[in-house]
Amino acid sequence: MAVTLTHYLVLATALFxxxxxxxxxxxxxxVMFMGVEIMLNAxxxxxxxxSRQLGDLDGHVFVLMNLAVAAAEAAIGLAILxxxxxxxxxxxxxxxxxLME
Amino acid sequence: METVLFYLxxxxxxxxxxxxxxxxxxxxxxxxxxxxxASSAGLFALLSAPLLAILQILVYAGAIMVLFLFVIxxxxxxxxxxxRRRRPLPRLLLLAxxxxxxxxxxxxxxxxLGLIPLAPYDPARAGTMARVADVLLGRHxxxxxxxxxxxxxxxxxxxxxxxxxxxxxxx
Numbered sequence: 013m014a015v016t017l018t019h020y021l022v023l024a025t026a027l028f029x030x031x032x033x034x035x036x037x038x039x040x041x042x043v044m045f046m047g048v049e050i051m052l053n054a055x056x057x058x059x060x061x062x063s064r065q066l067g068d069l070d071g072h073v074f075v076l077m078n079l080a081v082a083a084a085e086a087a088i089g090l091a092i093l094x095x096x097x098x099x100x101x102x103x104x105x106x107x108x109x110x111l112m113e
Numbered sequence: 114m115e116t117v118l119f120y121l122x123x124x125x126x127x128x129x130x131x132x133x134x135x136x137x138x139x140x141x142x143x144x145x146x147x148x149x150x151a152s153s154a155g156l157f158a159l160l161s162a163p164l165l166a167i168l169q170i171l172v173y174a175g176a177i178m179v180l181f182l183f184v185i186x187x188x189x190x191x192x193x194x195x196x197r198r199r200r201p202l203p204r205l206l207l208l209a210x211x212x213x214x215x216x217x218x219x220x221x222x223x224x225x226l227g228l229i230p231l232a233p234y235d236p237a238r239a240g241t242m243a244r245v246a247d248v249l250l251g252r253h254x255x256x257x258x259x260x261x262x263x264x265x266x267x268x269x270x271x272x273x274x275x276x277x278x279x280x281x282x283x284x
Contacts, residue, residue: 014115014116014230014231015115015116015119015159015231016228016229016230016231017228017229017230017231018223018226018227018228018229019119019123019228020156020160020231021223021226022219022220022223023123023126023127023156025215025216025219025223026127026216027126027127027130027153028215029212029215029216029219030127030130030131030134031130031134032211032212032215033134033208033209033212034133034134036208036211036212037134037205037208038134040139042139042142042143042181042184042185042188043133043134043139043142045181046133046134046142046143046146046181047134049146049150049173049177050130050133050134050146050149053149053150053153053173056153056157056165056169057153057156057157057160060156060157060160060162060165061160061231063160063162063240064160064161064162064231064232065229065231065232066232067232067235067238068238068248069238069240069244069245069247069248070248070252070253072162072164072165072240072245072248073245073248073249073253073256075162075165076165076168076245076249076260077256077260079168079169079172079173080260080263080264081260081263082173082177083172083176083177083264083267084263084264084266084267085267086177086180086181087180087267087268087270087271088267088270088271088274090180090181090184090271091270091271091274091275092274093184093188094184094187094188094274094275095274097188103188
């Protein structure tokens with residue numbers, strides 16, 4: 013059976029849900045960030061699949077933007093995490109119950 | 114051939130993503146995530162997007178994940194002691210509800226759509242570097258410039274956060 017667009021969409025949905033589970037279930041803030049990266053990657057696959065389907069390259073441009081935003085998010089998010097770790101000596105989200113110092 | 118490669122890369126991407134989410138050790142999780150991102154580059158190549166496949170490996174699996182590994186090794190030992198104790202089963206089931214609902218909705222939606230055949234491979238429309246650059250620096254020039262501003266803001270923000278307490282610009 014030839015690969016169809018639906019194959020890619022189902023795969024991307026499964027990937028997205030895997031990332032969502034990581035964000036919901038894990039306590040380690042670093043692994044939660046990785047879940048966000050998995051979700052972004054799933055979205056990128058959908059963009060590329062539809063770009064191929066519709067035959068224009070706007071989807072590829074979106075993926076490039078997504079890459080840049082993911083890089084910015086990772087840099088800022090990890091910097092904030094390092095700062096929280098300096099204050100709390102932990103990356104366990106269950107301990108971040110308050111935003112006060 | 115394409116089918117075989119799709120299932121190979123798709124299974125690799127999904128399996129390594131699941132391993133990343135379930136592994137207790139953050140360093141191991143990061144390495145699995147690198148594997149997942151690298152095999153999804155294969156999917157991009159299958160979708161006639163060679164530029165994206167290369168960038169996925171260079172930027173995502175390369176640069177971003179190196180940043181992750183640096184921070185993990187800076188912050189903690191490999192394992193978080195709190196994650197060794199398990200959550201109570203009812204709470205786990207409750208947490209599993211939204212993803213399960215997502216699976217049901219996605220499958221129902223896919224069944225409704227049916228199998229949409231993918232447009233055949235057309236070398237004249239493949240996302241090579243020249244063609245993507247044409248679109249990126251033509252129609253989407255403003256978005257391109259705005260993304261560079263986002264990256265600049267991110268750099269400045271990360272630098273400001275990385276400073277010592279008494280050297281903060283806002284103090």
